[in-house]
Amino acid sequence: MKHWLMKTEPGEFGIDDLASRPNQTEPWDGVRNYQARNMIRDEMKTNDWVFIYHSNCEMPSIVGIARIAREAYPDPTAFDPQHKHFDSSSQLDNPRWYMVDVQFVRKLTRSIALAELKGKPELSGLALVRKGNRLSVMPVDEAMWDFILSLE
DNA sequence: GCCAACGTTGGC
DNA sequence: GCCAACGTTGGC
Numbered sequence: 033m034k035h036w037l038m039k040t041e042p043g044e045f046g047i048d049d050l051a052s053r054p055n056q057t058e059p060w061d062g063v064r065n066y067q068a069r070n071m072i073r074d075e076m077k078t079n080d081w082v083f084i085y086h087s088n089c090e091m092p093s094i095v096g097i098a099r100i101a102r103e104a105y106p107d108p109t110a111f112d113p114q115h116k117h118f119d120s121s122s123q124l125d126n127p128r129w130y131m132v133d134v135q136f137v138r139k140l141t142r143s144i145a146l147a148e149l150k151g152k153p154e155l156s157g158l159a160l161v162r163k164g165n166r167l168s169v170m171p172v173d174e175a176m177w178d179f180i181l182s183l184e
Numbered sequence: 185g186c187c188a189a190c191g192t193t194g195g196c
Numbered sequence: 197g198c199c200a201a202c203g204t205t206g207g208c
Binding site: 165 | 193
């Protein structure tokens with residue numbers, strides 16, 4: 033069982049939006065970064081745990097927990113010329129971009145801010161706290177996962 | 185294959 | 197809104 037962190041902008045689609053979806057589940061479309069794509073396509077498995085992280089907002093924070101509800105399948109928004117995330121180089125018979133379905137589990141009892149995470153030596157290896165990090169999907173060591181939950 | 189230009193991410 | 201960091205593009 034792997035552990036992950038996935039970023040989302042609460043102004044676009046936040047943890048509360050996820051919780052209010054049918055089955056509390058949402059296709060995590062729009063990932064257009066190869067490193068993130070490779071993890072989504074090749075490594076994420078059903079029932080893997082996910083931290084939901086709010087980025088690009090007043091207080092960037094880990095806000096909740098989700099699980100992988102469906103393993104990788106082609107991201108249809110890449111095929112739709114009308115869509116914001118359209119990519120003409122992704123072909124139906126050779127999809128370039130993939131997505132998973134993510135299901136809400138629970139919100140944290142308190143949001144844990146990036147600023148707080150940055151101060152923890154236990155998390156120095158976490159990609160999220162490293163300067164210039166732009167990955168929207170990243171693995172989280174089990175030890176770090178447990179440590180972050182202990183801050184709750 | 186190099187690298188400058190450009191676009192995007194995302195904290196602050 | 198600013199800007200550093202980083203990824204992608206495309207000319208050569």
